[in-house]
Structures are given as structure tokens and as C-alpha cells.
Amino acid sequence: MGNCQRRHLWYTCLTAGLKGTDYSTMTLALLFDLDGTLLHTDPLHAAVFSELFAQRGRQIDDAFYLHHVHGRQNLDIFGEHFPNEDAQTLSNIKEAAFRARLGAQMPTPGLAALLDQAETQGWPVAVVTNAPRDNAEVMLAAIGMRQRFDTLIIGDECDRGKPDPAPYRAAMAALGVAPDICIAFEDSPSGVASGVAAGALTIGLRSSLTDAALRAAGAVASIADFTDPILPGLLSRRLSSQGVS
Structure with a gap:
């Protein structure tokens, strides 16, 4: 199926999910995490972290990465595990290696269509x-x-990063929107917690974690990607909560 066909199918599903809605009064704000949400970067992050830890005599596996690294700020990670080294220096080394190896990437399926719909x-x-x-x-x-x-x-540019709600509150302030029209898309427990605490209806992306893990963190539901057939209904749910019908 080509890109145009996929976008048309997504629009069809969205329209069905919002059937009966007055489009002229629809108001939403869509807030997206980046790593693991807009593109699948976790394998590369995990590899770079693993190499950096190994250089310091520490071997880490996928379970360690998901529980102790995924979704956390670098300074917290390095401060906890390498307290005798400068956390900012380690962060700079890690991120430079990540950027050098990133290359061109594909966005998460359905992202372009969802952004097209938001623009419309x-x-x-x-x-x-x-x-x-x-x-x-x-x-x-x-x-x-x-x-x-x-x-x-950027979390580092706020008073506190995720899981604190400060980054999402900053986004709401920048957009000039209230929490009750916001939907946040997140792939990590810390990100989900941040979105929920800020008042956004928060949807998990199953790029690394299970539905159960994302719901345990506070997500109202989870999707495989932005083509997931349940997404239009979730958008409709947020609209309905505003009294739009």
C-alpha cells in the first residue's frame, strides 16, 4: 500500500471515529514525545549506552536499559551509576556518539497523516x-x-524534566492551550507520568514497552503506531470530554 493510500485510510478511520462531530468546533492540542514516539531510536540509544557502560567495566542488558535508562535524563543516569565522573561530560560523549550514528530515519507510521489532519x-x-x-x-x-x-x-530547559509535569506544562503555555484539550503521546513510564500529571489525556506508544506497562504508568490506552485503528476513537473521546458533540 502506498503512502497516499495509507493516508486516505487513516482519514477514513478518523472520520468514522468522529462521526456526528461538528468539525467547526473541534479543538485539540497534540503533544508528542520524541525518542521512541516520533521515530524508533531506542535500539541506537541502548547500543550507545551499552558501549559507554562497557568501557567502564559495566555490562548492561535490555532489562537494565528499560528499567534504569529508558525515558530518564542523562544527568540522573550518569550521576547515579558513575558518581566519580562528571555527568555532563559523560552525557556529552554519549549524545555526540548517538548523533554521529543516527543517519536518516523513517517517522513512526501514521505520523505524517496525523499531522496533516491537525493542520487541516x-x-x-x-x-x-x-x-x-x-x-x-x-x-x-x-x-x-x-x-x-x-x-x-526541551526538558533540560525547564525547571525539571520528565517525569515532572513541567515540560508538558511549558508546552501548553507556549501553545496557549488548557490541559483539558491536550493529548500527549509517550513511550516511557516517566513520560506518561509527566503527561498525566500535567492534565493531558496520555496515550502510550508500544515501541518498547507493553500495554500493561504503559497503563500502569497512567496511560489511558496504548497504540502500536499512529495508524492504530483505536486512535480516532481516542481523539473523539477527548473532544467529547469538552462537551463537543
């Missing part, structure tokens, strides 16, 4: 990430999506 409906969109700004810019460029978002919020 006038829904503001933002990226909210714990990634360093240099990484975020490189990743968005790698999927050709930098200009598709109204704002880019």
Missing part, C-alpha cells in the same frame, strides 16, 4: 522531550519533520 483542523502541535536540544533538532531533521511542529520543549 487547526490543532496546535508540539514536541516535548527530555532529549538535549542538539539531539532533538537532529532527530526531527532526520525524519524531515522539524517545520511541522509549532514548538519544541
